[in-house]
Amino acid sequence: MTMPDDDILAPRRSRSGAQSRAGFSGREARGPIIDQDGHEIRPETQEQGFSEQGFREFRFEFGKDGRFAGNPFGNLTREQRIARLETLAKLLDVAFILPGTNIRYGIDGLIGLIPVIGDIITTAISLWLVREARAIGAPWYVTARMLGNVAVDGVVGMVPFAGDAFDVMFRANMRNVRLLRRWLDKQPRI
Numbered sequence: 001m002t003m004p005d006d007d008i009l010a011p012r013r014s015r016s017g018a019q020s021r022a023g024f025s026g027r028e029a030r031g032p033i034i035d036q037d038g039h040e041i042r043p044e045t046q047e048q049g050f051s052e053q054g055f056r057e058f059r060f061e062f063g064k065d066g067r068f069a070g071n072p073f074g075n076l077t078r079e080q081r082i083a084r085l086e087t088l089a090k091l092l093d094v095a096f097i098l099p100g101t102n103i104r105y106g107i108d109g110l111i112g113l114i115p116v117i118g119d120i121i122t123t124a125i126s127l128w129l130v131r132e133a134r135a136i137g138a139p140w141y142v143t144a145r146m147l148g149n150v151a152v153d154g155v156v157g158m159v160p161f162a163g164d165a166f167d168v169m170f171r172a173n174m175r176n177v178r179l180l181r182r183w184l185d186k187q188p189r190i
Helices: 005-009 078-093 108-112 117-136 141-156 162-170 171-186
Strands: none
Touching: 078 108, 078 117, 078 171, 108 117, 108 162, 117 141, 117 171, 141 162, 141 171, 162 171
């Protein structure tokens, strides 16, 4: 079965007339569009790059030395960035279930089995989550608590075997996303 050319060229619209956003629970994204550095993108600059059919121009950005300097994450709304953080936190902390038990673990626990290097890698990923929270606009007291969770997870995780068990039970990334979500729920809606 082939897809008609019209469906390829023009995305289908939902019943409400809005474009569906697959991959983000079907919810319409709200709020300002934020670039990777956490700066809000003005609506008038968002419209640049669209042609009459509604397609975004396809272009590459090259740095001064000629290497590709494009942003692989693109410009996302705040809700899309939070959804990305939640997905990564789930992958790191609760993606799998230990067979025969109800114990959930993620790739953080698996990578942490590699002595020292594994814990450094997972701590770096966790620090990236904190950086993203700061770029979204989280205040210093939220990011300080998030950094505390990452520090505890990283330091205790260095202990062989017991640290890995602690990683599985502590779930620093899920805690951090919950902190961020609680702070966001207290903020006024735009």
